[in-house]
Amino acid sequence: MRPEGRSAQQVRPITLTRNYTKHAEGAVLVEFGETKVLCTATIEEGVPRFLKGQGQGWITAEYGMLPRSTHTRNPREAAKGKQGGRTLEIQRLIARSLRAAVDLTQLGEFTITLDCDVLQADGGTRTASITGACVALADALNKLVADGKLKQNPMKCMVAAVSVGIVGGEAVCDLEYVEDSAAETDMNVVMTDDGRMIEVQGTAEGEPFTHEELLSLLALARQGIDTIIKAQKAVLGQ
Amino acid sequence: MRPEGRSAQQVRPITLTRNYTKHAEGAVLVEFGETKVLCTATIEEGVPRFLKGQGQGWITAEYGMLPRSTHTRNPREAAKGKQGGRTLEIQRLIARSLRAAVDLTQLGEFTITLDCDVLQADGGTRTASITGACVALADALNKLVADGKLKQNPMKCMVAAVSVGIVGGEAVCDLEYVEDSAAETDMNVVMTDDGRMIEVQGTAEGEPFTHEELLSLLALARQGIDTIIKAQKAVLGQ
Amino acid sequence: MRPEGRSAQQVRPITLTRNYTKHAEGAVLVEFGETKVLCTATIEEGVPRFLKGQGQGWITAEYGMLPRSTHTRNPREAAKGKQGGRTLEIQRLIARSLRAAVDLTQLGEFTITLDCDVLQADGGTRTASITGACVALADALNKLVADGKLKQNPMKCMVAAVSVGIVGGEAVCDLEYVEDSAAETDMNVVMTDDGRMIEVQGTAEGEPFTHEELLSLLALARQGIDTIIKAQKAVLGQ
Amino acid sequence: MRPEGRSAQQVRPITLTRNYTKHAEGAVLVEFGETKVLCTATIEEGVPRFLKGQGQGWITAEYGMLPRSTHTRNPREAAKGKQGGRTLEIQRLIARSLRAAVDLTQLGEFTITLDCDVLQADGGTRTASITGACVALADALNKLVADGKLKQNPMKCMVAAVSVGIVGGEAVCDLEYVEDSAAETDMNVVMTDDGRMIEVQGTAEGEPFTHEELLSLLALARQGIDTIIKAQKAVLGQ
Amino acid sequence: MRPEGRSAQQVRPITLTRNYTKHAEGAVLVEFGETKVLCTATIEEGVPRFLKGQGQGWITAEYGMLPRSTHTRNPREAAKGKQGGRTLEIQRLIARSLRAAVDLTQLGEFTITLDCDVLQADGGTRTASITGACVALADALNKLVADGKLKQNPMKCMVAAVSVGIVGGEAVCDLEYVEDSAAETDMNVVMTDDGRMIEVQGTAEGEPFTHEELLSLLALARQGIDTIIKAQKAVLGQ
């Protein structure tokens, strides 16, 4: 039996609140149950050096957890003087995922930075971040078009993510913290709205997993992401 | 004429939301108008080395701004690899201010860390942080007493803060961003609920200021802090 | 047509040279074609703080590239003052993969550090590192048993890894650099010698990939890893 | 009774030695009793990026303590790899204070850096630094005029600073170390030679302070700074 | 009696393997007995800022030890976040030594970086590094000429180095680790092929050394370097 009586394939209640803060070009509070992440999209003119003069744009991401977003306090990375390996890994994943949603050659020489800051963590912060960042990105791109800075919207598709895993021998979708910390296998899947995959990252925390287990996890992920993309489209009025 | 038609002595609407997040021993979202800061209080056993074995407690603070809490994006301090001078200065101020609210010799060997993270900035983030952190601290101390870890509450008084300044030749209270960036003199005042001062930090941004100007600013601060402390007490049910 | 006339499912020539250097408890030069990585295993008494007193051991890993192991020189991470995100991500992957090969509760309070240093890079440095580190780890564990420090060998299985990807529309196994940089989808798979999976990390570099493509990549990976594990067992005389 | 029989309003003997070292454009050893700080002013062409092309100049400051300027040795900040919060706070204060002494729009595109290095500390190092740096700055600006690089001297006024505080219930001026470490309230005041204020920073170390206490401290500060500015003017031959 | 029955003046077997790796413009594995260092030379267009526009080139060096090149594991400098004093000292020495071999005014605006990475340490890593780097540098310069980027080869002479020391009261040449760690005096000498000196660094580890001892050490060094330079010339086919 899962917490809150969820079925194995059920995602937590998904909430996406646009314009949660006022300065950013996109600012979305995403909630996967008790996991809450503030995702902002910032548009800046110019691109990193390796892209200069090619007429295309860039999308990057940064991720952070507020020190007390977790059960016990995590030391502040700014105070420690460096971002940890987990943080870097997650922000690289977010950036790669969102770049897949956009035709960068149609973005013009703009850089969009997606900041995903976890206000409260209860499992699945990276998948919530990708999901929320995609909506913030959509808002930012719409703004570029509305402001006449781009003629057409370079967004190719919606992108969303979910975690799946094997807990107590059963494959379940959208793990919350108590499940995540007990999972034998943990997998994060990022997909587009046509059901193709952008990232699959599966890790055996305990025993190695079989091909059949992998297949059941992928099936759960596809279904969960369908639901999540519906929520994204609803909040964007699509 | 001030923005929103405020009078010179009027503070912005103050909102204090307790239990804004669920893991911390105290978690308060403080809003001074459009300035929004999440203040959490974390209780940990043990004290820094220089206090070991003295039977007293310690209170410390950390401050951060989300990269896009501001009009344009500020680079993330964790990514830069160090906290800037302004950040360090503010978190030292917050910690000193809150230590003044507590009898550390009655705290036992606990350390309380106050994390003040700015979600949206519109002037006065440090004074909002002190104000919100004080409520979060009160919640954390009440919890220590309720859990039987302390016999009596070591809190001596409420502490709150406000910024005052001279803008366009006129002394005004609780400056928002457009005022702050135009102020000739800027002063932050931290006070207890009996009207005594913990910190006074006045800076001439343009012309030096006179003794008389200082006196008017102090008078405005006292009045503004009165209002703010009332809001603190209301939300704590005192 | 692949470079050197390789078929799609063919791995490059795999060479594993034990005792490549003399000080470490395990020291293996692994070559996947022109990719050459020196993997050493160091045994040290004691475990990290979070494991103290639990009677179990720990396995960790570090990864580095010599500055001129690549086509153009990469700045030295020691000189830059920090390890990059890619480096941290890879060394976390190596460590997780090798921990899956060992029953840590049977390791005693020892820490084994696997250092994987790339002497020459031509694609697949992380999968070569995992493969070589597993042999170095086997040597180190055998030494612990031979020295009477452990009664029985805690190694549960061999672990190996390979990269697979879609290049020019075709799924291929063990990509070298020219293929890797042209791949539409890139996937790293880590498996045990009984064909179960420890890690699957697939990334769409260009277009998202389909479920069917994922299945063909997994099939290629399983076959490639079979060959690689045979090479590991041969060099260990199993 | 104060050390050395000083009265409450008396500052320590102030010595300002110009040209204490030979390379800098201004080089002043300032002594407030046993506190000794070497203040140098360096003129460099160009301004920070945020001021480029505006035809104005900039003044900045850095502060440091020699490791054994204090009773017990303080770790060297260069060896620790970062400047502490206190250091950053002080050098920001010095820079702001001295910028108030100069019409930056008349400085031309020069940057003047004031380095304040404490050779021996006995309380009041930041106020001594501001006082000495002002004389070094005057020398540097005179040199710019003498060298024909500026047509007229952009210095608007002399700036000096003193600490005041409440020690054993009594308000006293220019605290030395034994007083400073026992003070209930500590306040640093920076003023121009016409008696107006640039900075007021008052901190309750123990009990909060009252409005009346603040007024007595300000009165003491004004009187002390008068004496100090006389010493500055004397050494500059004004 | 020395290890392996070497005489006092005898250097260890010297091996220089060119093209040890394939990407660098020069790539030499140098072995002094059991000490093994991979030395690569990288040619890049452009020079450091302080040389811009002067039409001359630059040579720099970096040095590192693989963590387990030594008897016990040394923490990885990239993970510690800085290069240690010994590392910086050695790489400065290597760079100075090799700059002496080249007429920088004839190099054109190229920078050559010599990376010396110790795969296995057994004493004398810095002298082996200089010796191997000189051969890698020769290969790189020949390549610049062969590629038509330089009209004539700017190399002025071969440069090699050896350590000498007083061990058990006797002066010996090319110390291996067990000798080095027991030496009373340790001296590194860098010479050109005409017997003149580029660097002499002698250090008393125990008792100070006399003028006569210095002279015997220098005589041993000269003889040892003769042998080493013969090996360099042989491998380069000169």
Place this chain on the structure above:
Amino acid sequence: MRPEGRSAQQVRPITLTRNYTKHAEGAVLVEFGETKVLCTATIEEGVPRFLKGQGQGWITAEYGMLPRSTHTRNPREAAKGKQGGRTLEIQRLIARSLRAAVDLTQLGEFTITLDCDVLQADGGTRTASITGACVALADALNKLVADGKLKQNPMKCMVAAVSVGIVGGEAVCDLEYVEDSAAETDMNVVMTDDGRMIEVQGTAEGEPFTHEELLSLLALARQGIDTIIKAQKAVLGQ
């Protein structure tokens, strides 16, 4: 002809001022002509971890230049966040040199830190530092004996240093800045008062140097150090 009409073998006027600052156990301002270095010795109980429990002491050193001790301003190392290679090299040299002056087994479990901070640089700062630090060390050791913390003084000899070099084809002693920057060969020699050597570091800045040149430099150094050690002994009243 040398500056100030000095002869080739003549050192600059040497001044050693004891008790230059008041807090340190030894505090010496050393002047070699216009080069001025403040050398303090700090005694602390305890030794570094690698010496714990062996009943012996330790001597270490740190070196720094005030930013404007030089002709043009050098960036402050504390602000840059790390000590440069030259700094680390010099402080390692100072520490090694002074350890040679003391019988560490007779020092007890004390650590003495020698801080050498350059107030004004005009060539020879490292040799002045060693010379001044030796007097500060003597004062500190005498204090340990006077305070009854050591029964007998563990100092074995005086240690001093001088730079020698070849300038315009002539060997000269104690180079000042204009000579140093024009020297073809530069050598630093550290000796004990019985004429034996602790360190010899010779570097060819331009052309390599011959054995005969090395001998003339050593002869000059011995003579110069004789004079310097006389000055040390005079100021210590020996």
